[in-house]
Amino acid sequence: MKVMLALLLGATLLPPTGSSDDPYRVIVSSTSPLTAVSRRDLAKIFLRKSTRWQDGREAQPVDQSARSEVRAAFTRDVLKVEGLNQISSVEYYWRQQIYSGRNTPPPVKQSDTEVVSYVASTSGAVGYVSAQTPLEGVKSVPVQD
Amino acid sequence: MMRRIAFVVSALACAAAGRAEDQPALSFHGFASQAFEKTSDNRVGTAPTEKGTFALSEAALSLTWQPSSRLRIGAQLFGNDFGSEGNNRVTIDWALGDYRWRDWLGLRAGRIKLPNGLYSIVVDADVARPEVLQPQGAYNSANRDLAVAFDGLDAYGIVGLGKAGDLEYEAWGGTADLDRTIAIRHIFTESAISILPALPITQGDYSVNTEGIEAPTNWLFGGALEWRPPVTGLRLRASAERGDVDVDGTTLFSGFAGQFPVVFQSRNQTHVDSKVLSVLSAEFQRNGLRLSSEYYFQNFDTRSTINGLGFPIAAATTNHPGGWYVQAAYTLTPRFQADAYYSALYTDRTDKDGAAFVARGLPAHRGYQKELVAGARFDVLPNWLVKAEVHDVHGTAGAVLSEQPHGVAGLKKDWWQFVARTTFHF
Numbered sequence: 001m002k003v004m005l006a007l008l009l010g011a012t013l014l015p016p017t018g019s020s021d022d023p024y025r026v027i028v029s030s031t032s033p034l035t036a037v038s039r040r041d042l043a044k045i046f047l048r049k050s051t052r053w054q055d056g057r058e059a060q061p062v063d064q065s066a067r068s069e070v071r072a073a074f075t076r077d078v079l080k081v082e083g084l085n086q087i088s089s090v091e092y093y094w095r096q097q098i099y100s101g102r103n104t105p106p107p108v109k110q111s112d113t114e115v116v117s118y119v120a121s122t123s124g125a126v127g128y129v130s131a132q133t134p135l136e137g138v139k140s141v142p143v144q145d
Numbered sequence: 146m147m148r149r150i151a152f153v154v155s156a157l158a159c160a161a162a163g164r165a166e167d168q169p170a171l172s173f174h175g176f177a178s179q180a181f182e183k184t185s186d187n188r189v190g191t192a193p194t195e196k197g198t199f200a201l202s203e204a205a206l207s208l209t210w211q212p213s214s215r216l217r218i219g220a221q222l223f224g225n226d227f228g229s230e231g232n233n234r235v236t237i238d239w240a241l242g243d244y245r246w247r248d249w250l251g252l253r254a255g256r257i258k259l260p261n262g263l264y265s266i267v268v269d270a271d272v273a274r275p276e277v278l279q280p281q282g283a284y285n286s287a288n289r290d291l292a293v294a295f296d297g298l299d300a301y302g303i304v305g306l307g308k309a310g311d312l313e314y315e316a317w318g319g320t321a322d323l324d325r326t327i328a329i330r331h332i333f334t335e336s337a338i339s340i341l342p343a344l345p346i347t348q349g350d351y352s353v354n355t356e357g358i359e360a361p362t363n364w365l366f367g368g369a370l371e372w373r374p375p376v377t378g379l380r381l382r383a384s385a386e387r388g389d390v391d392v393d394g395t396t397l398f399s400g401f402a403g404q405f406p407v408v409f410q411s412r413n414q415t416h417v418d419s420k421v422l423s424v425l426s427a428e429f430q431r432n433g434l435r436l437s438s439e440y441y442f443q444n445f446d447t448r449s450t451i452n453g454l455g456f457p458i459a460a461a462t463t464n465h466p467g468g469w470y471v472q473a474a475y476t477l478t479p480r481f482q483a484d485a486y487y488s489a490l491y492t493d494r495t496d497k498d499g500a501a502f503v504a505r506g507l508p509a510h511r512g513y514q515k516e517l518v519a520g521a522r523f524d525v526l527p528n529w530l531v532k533a534e535v536h537d538v539h540g541t542a543g544a545v546l547s548e549q550p551h552g553v554a555g556l557k558k559d560w561w562q563f564v565a566r567t568t569f570h571f
Contacts, residue, residue: 044303044311049248049303049311049313050248050303051214051215051245051248052214052247052248058213058214058215059214060214066527067527080377080431081377082377082378083377083378083379083429083430083431084378084430085431085432086432086433086476086479087479088433088476088479088482088524089430089433089435089476092273092274095267095270095272095273095570096264096266096267096270096273096274098172098174098207098209098273099174099176099205099207099221099267099269099270099272099273100239100258100266100267100270100273101207101209101219101220101221101238101239101240101241101243101257101258102258102266103217104172104209104211104217104219
């Protein structure tokens with residue numbers, strides 16, 4: 001029991017990682033009233049622990065390919081608050097959810113353009129794209145702690 | 146059964162066809178895995194692991210339809226083979242409707258995976274965990290069938306606690322049909338073996354077989370609380386359940402009375418009152434490192450009545466199994482993960498040295514099983530993984546006595562186990 005406690009306590013003292021200048025932008029529809037989003041809320045929405053924005057509207061997250069750089073950056077910077085700052089950890093999480101019948105992951109788009117198109121046309125949608133992606137019908141919202 | 150499965154699949158397919166533009170209305174997932182297991186001495190489960198066996202396979206196919214963020218309907222078919230268990234019989238692993246009204250309140254109905262501990266929900270999903278065999282200290286594979294799923298209702302939700310983090314809860318209740326569970330058959334067989342000394346005609350070796358078991362769960366309910374404090378990657382969980390089962394079946398004894406062969410059968414009725422089964426859990430996950438530890442304890446009583454032998458035999462037992470483990474898994478590269486754990490399982494947590502077994506003429510090591518395990522997982526391709534692990538084991542609490550080829554005399558206190566598994570998934 002002492003070993004268990006020592007390992008767990010020691011591990012909680014490890015410093016968090018992830019930089020604040022990751023090359024991605026979080027986007028919502030240009031008609032969305034959102035002006036900013038908290039990192040913790042965003043993480044819960046992408047892990048589907050939350051299904052709604054704070055104002056009660058349905059949230060529709062959209063992911064990018066697990067092999068994309070932008071998803072790796074988003075995972076490092078946002079999902080880290082849930083301890084899942086690596087894509088492999090997130091994949092573990094979703095496999096647990098899928099094969100236990102508890103939840104299913106957000107839809108996955110293969111490019112920034114597809115994400116922009118989905119977010120622009122889907123009520124309550126939220127996605128992330130590379131920093132240089134042209135934004136048409138969507139707007140970028142800052143992520144706050 | 147197959148009609149029900151076909152109905153579920155076709156209903157979901159029709160529903161999905163009606164809304165082809167939406168995404169992702171319907172999702173398919175599945176896996177198929179094959180393992181090899183070798184033990185130095187003792188037999189694990191019902192496969193001849195002491196000789197080395199490939200009789201270990203699992204496959205699943207799940208289908209989920211999610212018409213909105215609130216509603217989800219799905220099912221998973223599952224089949225496995227482990228020696229004489231499973232035999233690739235297809236079962237409904239889970240099948241449920243899930244309506245999430247608010248973040249703080251959702252309701253699932255149908256066949257639902259039991260949410261005990263951190264990882265009981267992935268007991269059948271090798272692809273969703275780093276190790277091949279879950280730590281026996283909390284996930285005793287001999288009881289696997291008892292800890293899979295229930296039929297009933299499950300209320301769940303997540304509540305924000307402000308600066309104190311989040312609290313997830315779950316409260317559930319229902320029944321489970323345990324007729325075909327190997328664990329119940331083992332409990333039944335072990336109880337029959339225990340009465341052999343009371344029978345004046347049974348001397349020497351007798352074999353005992355059980356058949357025609359009916360084991361309806363009268364009721365089963367439980368709950369879980371999971372606190373995620375404001376420490377990144379930390380979660381603390383407490384889960385518990387109660388249950389009540391009536392087991393009814395026939396036991397066939399065959400052996401010799403002196404030089405004369407003897408075969409007789411009895412009717413065995415056992416009432417199992419599971420007063421509490423609880424798991425206290427902690428997990429910390431950050432930067433590819435996952436540390437987890439769980440403490441499991443259970444109190445259950447059995448009352449058995451055996452008829453058909455010319456005179457009734459009544460027996461009652463009080464049981465206090467328990468165990469714990471601590472595990473570390475580290476993702477070295479996106480494709481390679483190493484893990485190690487130490488696990489301790491006790492047949493009776495109030496008798497960790499097995500003194501009660503010695504008093505009954507059995508070896509003390511039947512009372513405990515402590516193992517140190519080291520393993521690795523390699524994701525060769527995004528849809529193909531390979532795992533292997535080695536167990537250094539002391540004690541035989543997890544070994545099923547009735548499955549040992551040489552009975553209790555053949556059990557070894559110190560032994561090892563090697564398991565390798567490959568899984569394809571999508």
